[in-house]
Amino acid sequence: MEIQNPNMDPSLPKAISGKNDVICQFQGFWVLPIFLQGTKQVLEHFKPLPNDVILASFPKTGTTWLKALLYSITNRSSKNLLITTHPHELVPSLELQVYANSSPHFPTPTSSSTRIFSTHMPYQIIGEILNSSDCRIVYVARNPKDTLISYWHFKNSMLLRKGDQPHPLEDFVSKFCEGTVLFGPYFDHVLGYRKEGLERPKKIFFITFEELKNDTNTHVKRLAEFLGCPFEGEDREEQVEEVVRGCSIDTLKSHEVNKSSDVPSWCMMPYNAFFRKGQVGDHANYLTKDMIERIDKLTREKFHGSIFEE
Numbered sequence: 001m002e003i004q005n006p007n008m009d010p011s012l013p014k015a016i017s018g019k020n021d022v023i024c025q026f027q028g029f030w031v032l033p034i035f036l037q038g039t040k041q042v043l044e045h046f047k048p049l050p051n052d053v054i055l056a057s058f059p060k061t062g063t064t065w066l067k068a069l070l071y072s073i074t075n076r077s078s079k080n081l082l083i084t085t086h087p088h089e090l091v092p093s094l095e096l097q098v099y100a101n102s103s104p105h106f107p108t109p110t111s112s113s114t115r116i117f118s119t120h121m122p123y124q125i126i127g128e129i130l131n132s133s134d135c136r137i138v139y140v141a142r143n144p145k146d147t148l149i150s151y152w153h154f155k156n157s158m159l160l161r162k163g164d165q166p167h168p169l170e171d172f173v174s175k176f177c178e179g180t181v182l183f184g185p186y187f188d189h190v191l192g193y194r195k196e197g198l199e200r201p202k203k204i205f206f207i208t209f210e211e212l213k214n215d216t217n218t219h220v221k222r223l224a225e226f227l228g229c230p231f232e233g234e235d236r237e238e239q240v241e242e243v244v245r246g247c248s249i250d251t252l253k254s255h256e257v258n259k260s261s262d263v264p265s266w267c268m269m270p271y272n273a274f275f276r277k278g279q280v281g282d283h284a285n286y287l288t289k290d291m292i293e294r295i296d297k298l299t300r301e302k303f304h305g306s307i308f309e310e
């Protein structure tokens with residue numbers, strides 16, 4: 001098939017992601033042509049400050065949850081802003097929001113001196129920039145099967161909005177395994193941050209969605225320590241509990257701003273699309289035995305049992 005797109009750099013390899021999205025390969029990873037400009041702007045102009053926190057993730061691994069948590073941990077006195085502001089507006093994406101246009105759009109300063117940004121860019125691409133200052137990185141990873149299913153649902157809601165048919169799961173599994181999904185390959189994305197996180201735990205805090213689900217309070221305390229703002233005082237446990245409760249999927253889903261079907265200018269999906277079930281193991285409701293075997297085999301080959309081993 002002839003692949004054409006007006007935003008496309010003709011020199012970059014191209015593929016079809018999802019059912020019919022044209023994506024291009026930039027430094028080994030797949031991006032949408034409309035995000036390429038922002039990606040290049042970040043690489044050219046972003047200078048992290050020593051106090052910055054960068055939340056890095058592959059899509060659908062818990063980015064929204066971590067945005068809410070990181071914001072609440074570092075802005076305890078104004079954490080109620082989560083009631084009226086979507087986590088994606090409180091913690092903007094470097095490539096999709098801050099640097100999407102020719103002049104960068106930085107968020108309004110808050111009570112905290114810590115700026116928090118997110119990125120889906122892999123460490124292999126943005127690592128050098130993040131290492132140019134003492135900024136801290138939090139990376140959230142999620143097991144590949146739940147990531148895939150969450151991604152598939154997200155893509156399908158996008159297709160349904162356009163009046164298209166859902167993407168057949170079998171084809172989506174193939175694309176995910178081959179790596180031709182946005183910001184893929186998933187395995188290389190996780191490994192880039194994982195390796196650095198193991199070598200430099202003071203620079204990169206690597207956490208999985210599953211660990212966080214299993215014991216949110218403990219990991220919220222660890223995150224606060226990593227960020228240099230530990231919970232202190234006699235009411236320490238209550239403070240932690242309040243942050244965890246305020247960022248739970250049920251609480252976030254209950255806010256009007258997160259129920260909104262408005263589509264922000266920087267995204268193709270409405271605000272409410274970022275909250276679905278938020279559970280561990282939902283893939284079992286969708287993937288066949290063969291699909292599970294295929295993904296598990298690849299996971300063993302790529303991760304060598306270091307994470308997400310079945």
Ligand code: A3P
Nearest residue numbers: 060061062063064065150248249275276277278
């Ligand atoms: P599911 O589709 O499995 O429900 P991202 O934010 O990276 O796009 O990831 C979206 C996934 O995180 C979705 O998973 C979504 O429901 C889940 N999620 C969003 N907010 C959450 C929260 N506060 N707690 C747990 N999971 C959450």
